[in-house]
Amino acid sequence: MALTGLEIYKQMPKKNCGECGVPTCLAFAMALASGKASLDSCPHVTEAARENLDSAAAPPIKAIKFGKDSVLGDETVLFRHDKTFYHPTTLLIYVSDSLSDDELNAKVQEIKGLEFERVGLQYSIDGVAIVQESGDAGRFAKVVATVAEATDKSLVLLSNDPEAMKGALAPLASRKPLIGSATADNYEAMVNLAKENSVPVIIKAEGLDALEELVVKAQALGYKEFVLDPGSRTPVDTLANLTHIRRLAIKKKFRPLGFPVIAFTTKTEPMEEIMEATVYVAKYASAVVLKTSAKAHILPLMTLRQNIYTDPQKPIQVEPKLHSVGAVDENSPFYITTNFSLTYYSVEGEVETSKVPSYILPIDTDGTSVLTAYAAGKFEPEKIVEAMNACGIADKVKHRNIIIPGYVAVISGKLSELSGWKAIVGPRESSGIVSFSKSLT
Amino acid sequence: MSVTLVKEKYSSKVGEVVLGATAEQGGTRTSTITVGGDSALPFLHFEGETKNRPVIAMEVTDVVPSWPDTIKNRIGDVINDPAAWAKKCVDDFGADLIYLKLDGADPEGENRSPEDCARIVKDVLAAVGVPLIVEGCDDGEKNNEIMAVIAEAAAGENLLIGIAEQDNYKSITAAAMVHKHTLIARSPLDINICKQLNILINEMGLPLNKIVIDPTVAGLGFGIEYVYSIMERARLGALANDKMLSMPIICTVGHEANRCKEAYASVEEFPGWGDLADRSVLWEAVTASGVLQVGASILVMRNPAAVSIVKKNIADMMGD
Numbered sequence: 001m002a003l004t005g006l007e008i009y010k011q012m013p014k015k016n017c018g019e020c021g022v023p024t025c026l027a028f029a030m031a032l033a034s035g036k037a038s039l040d041s042c043p044h045v046t047e048a049a050r051e052n053l054d055s056a057a058a059p060p061i062k063a064i065k066f067g068k069d070s071v072l073g074d075e076t077v078l079f080r081h082d083k084t085f086y087h088p089t090t091l092l093i094y095v096s097d098s099l100s101d102d103e104l105n106a107k108v109q110e111i112k113g114l115e116f117e118r119v120g121l122q123y124s125i126d127g128v129a130i131v132q133e134s135g136d137a138g139r140f141a142k143v144v145a146t147v148a149e150a151t152d153k154s155l156v157l158l159s160n161d162p163e164a165m166k167g168a169l170a171p172l173a174s175r176k177p178l179i180g181s182a183t184a185d186n187y188e189a190m191v192n193l194a195k196e197n198s199v200p201v202i203i204k205a206e207g208l209d210a211l212e213e214l215v216v217k218a219q220a221l222g223y224k225e226f227v228l229d230p231g232s233r234t235p236v237d238t239l240a241n242l243t244h245i246r247r248l249a250i251k252k253k254f255r256p257l258g259f260p261v262i263a264f265t266t267k268t269e270p271m272e273e274i275m276e277a278t279v280y281v282a283k284y285a286s287a288v289v290l291k292t293s294a295k296a297h298i299l300p301l302m303t304l305r306q307n308i309y310t311d312p313q314k315p316i317q318v319e320p321k322l323h324s325v326g327a328v329d330e331n332s333p334f335y336i337t338t339n340f341s342l343t344y345y346s347v348e349g350e351v352e353t354s355k356v357p358s359y360i361l362p363i364d365t366d367g368t369s370v371l372t373a374y375a376a377g378k379f380e381p382e383k384i385v386e387a388m389n390a391c392g393i394a395d396k397v398k399h400r401n402i403i404i405p406g407y408v409a410v411i412s413g414k415l416s417e418l419s420g421w422k423a424i425v426g427p428r429e430s431s432g433i434v435s436f437s438k439s440l441t
Numbered sequence: 442m443s444v445t446l447v448k449e450k451y452s453s454k455v456g457e458v459v460l461g462a463t464a465e466q467g468g469t470r471t472s473t474i475t476v477g478g479d480s481a482l483p484f485l486h487f488e489g490e491t492k493n494r495p496v497i498a499m500e501v502t503d504v505v506p507s508w509p510d511t512i513k514n515r516i517g518d519v520i521n522d523p524a525a526w527a528k529k530c531v532d533d534f535g536a537d538l539i540y541l542k543l544d545g546a547d548p549e550g551e552n553r554s555p556e557d558c559a560r561i562v563k564d565v566l567a568a569v570g571v572p573l574i575v576e577g578c579d580d581g582e583k584n585n586e587i588m589a590v591i592a593e594a595a596a597g598e599n600l601l602i603g604i605a606e607q608d609n610y611k612s613i614t615a616a617a618m619v620h621k622h623t624l625i626a627r628s629p630l631d632i633n634i635c636k637q638l639n640i641l642i643n644e645m646g647l648p649l650n651k652i653v654i655d656p657t658v659a660g661l662g663f664g665i666e667y668v669y670s671i672m673e674r675a676r677l678g679a680l681a682n683d684k685m686l687s688m689p690i691i692c693t694v695g696h697e698a699n700r701c702k703e704a705y706a707s708v709e710e711f712p713g714w715g716d717l718a719d720r721s722v723l724w725e726a727v728t729a730s731g732v733l734q735v736g737a738s739i740l741v742m743r744n745p746a747a748v749s750i751v752k753k754n755i756a757d758m759m760g761d
């Protein structure tokens with residue numbers, strides 16, 4: 001949690017010299033607390049005070065960046081309704097270095113195909129985790145190089161052998177892969193290797209006590225770009241560990257475990273594996289490594305991730321332009337709704353089910369639903385007429401009927417008057433559209 | 442050194458509700474099902490009990506449903522016969538209970554009489570020994586008519602009947618009270634209405650342990666995050682001793698998930714989405730998993746293949 005101005009003031013030199021540009025140390029502390037000033041502008045702050053302030057101001061879960069724009073951690077709440085979750089779980093596909101060259105190429109091609117488009121949003125897989133299972137350092141380096149060559153996505157390199165890791169990492173340290181895992185047996189070599197190459201490293205131990213101990217030892221090497229693996233490999237134990245680590249970081253600001261957590265699936269049947277991964281996406285994993293890479297398996301998981309990480313305060317919106325469903329013509333019905341993504345896609349889905357090709361115009365209501373928009377004065381006849389004129393619907397259909405949501409039946413008179421079109425009151429809920437559409441003909 | 446874990450101490454728990462009634466209890470069920478009773482957030486066994494595992498009710502309709510072929514083919518010919526369909530759900534697909542949806546009552550469809558609906562309910566009761574959930578069609582007025590007759594015809598069975606809504610709850614609440622059934626209270630993705638409706642129903646005299654909440658689910662990709670947060674808040678409310686939010690929650694997962702295009706559109710139509718068979722199963726199963734993580738007690742599902750993997754997921758989360 002951020003410090004208050006008074007807590008910061010205690011650490012100030014209290015000279016009131018004004019060299020920072022603010023007349024007094026107290027005023028400067030207040031500015032620091034609200035993020036309007038930087039500690040760097042104080043020439044007199046002591047090193048000890050700087051360290052205290054830096055660590056107190058650090059986020060409860062450290063942000064770890066790696067690969068191509070992957071950011072892990074830096075979360076501030078336990079529940080999305082408390083504020084929001086910021087950094088969607090990074091999803092990585094497991095690739096073993098014991099695959100044959102043909103299998104490897106096929107797998108990499110499949111991974112590269114994991115790009116999706118639905119409801120106007122783009123999703124793509126974040127990266128690849130290459131795992132040394134061959135026991136052969138040369139093979140590991142070769143497979144890592146092959147994958148790195150084939151894709152620019154984020155990379156995770158996994159081997160318990162620091163020498164093998166060193167060889168594989170050397171040519172692509174600039175890609176900033178996440179490496180692992182540093183365990184009680186190899187942590188000095190592994191953490192030092194990470195430090196030398198400025199890449200983050202996974203710290204792995206069995207259970208939270210051992211993990212905390214290892215993190216403390218690893219930090220003593222002068223590095224703290226860590227991702228945690230508490231070692232559990234069953235869904236229920238992993239859920240418990242993920243919850244404990246998140247709570248300790250957020251509620252207790254417990255520094256040794258204030259890092260993002262990576263989870264590994266263990267199910268071998270792909271659909272069961274996706275179910276396992278959903279648990280970790282919902283509950284606190286910053287990264288998940290999974291084996292299946294079939295589109296039909298990854299799309300539902302990525303959709304859940306997108307949903308859970310949606311900011312509850314910023315509804316997703318669709319573009320407020322004229323949309324058409326099916327092979328529309330000049331007789332097609334014309335619906336209006338709001339540009340709140342859920343409202344719009346509910347209407348669109350039902351219109352599609354009705355099998356009557358239609359136009360739909362979402363009005364820009366700042367992403368609010370029909371009733372909320374109406375209550376806030378964002379679904380007024382004037383605004384609707386403006387949007388109708390802007391989209392040119394009058395040239396696209398020869399009828400002059402507008403279907404409005406049943407909840408705003410009250411605007412039908414004024415809308416008819418202002419637009420010169422006939423406002424037809426449609427169903428209140430989108431689920432009524434199918435039967436309503438039958439009444440149109 | 443050992444890490445001192447943060448364990449929450451909650452002042453209360455989710456209420457327990459019993460579904461169905463055996464012969465000794467005045468019904469004909471061979472077994473009953475108890476839901477709710479959790480004293481922690483879902484599956485956090487280290488700080489509280491998940492007393493009764495979440496259950497799966499499989500959906501059966503009285504008219505052949507317009508569901509995707511991916512589901513209908515798995516169900517097979519019994520789809521023409523609600524009693525045989527229900528039996529297959531229990532015997533072959535492992536349903537914990539049956540959710541019978543009487544779409545045939547719809548005045549715009551078959552317009553079945555209340556007596557016909559009651560006969561179908563009796564047929565299904567005769568075919569299976571598990572507890573039964575019964576919901577009507579999309580017409581509120583007609584539902585009041587059929588539910589009054591069904592509640593009487595199945596008096597003592599302790600059906601879970603629905604739905605009671607804010608603007609239409611009195612008739613069905615009375616039917617549940619008189620004939621000893623349990624009631625589904627549905628609110629439209631709104632925690633305040635959810636609470637208000639429970640208060641109204643309770644004021645009529647139906648005890649809190651005879652109410653199950655339906656918060657209105659949304660399908661994966663179509664607003665599941667709203668119900669996710671509402672359920673999470675409701676569970677935290679229940680644990681903090683808010684009695685009017687402490688009922689077990691039912692989620693009509695199959696209905697919502699299978700309305701999503703991703704659950705039924707062919708790979709030819711959307712090549713970027715991958716093979717339909719697995720995608721449709723996962724669309725329903727992942728919707729279920731999402732709500733399980735925030736406290737669903739009863740999942741209403743359609744696709745037998747999705748039921749199968751969700752059952753495994755529940756077993757995993759229970760630490761079986």
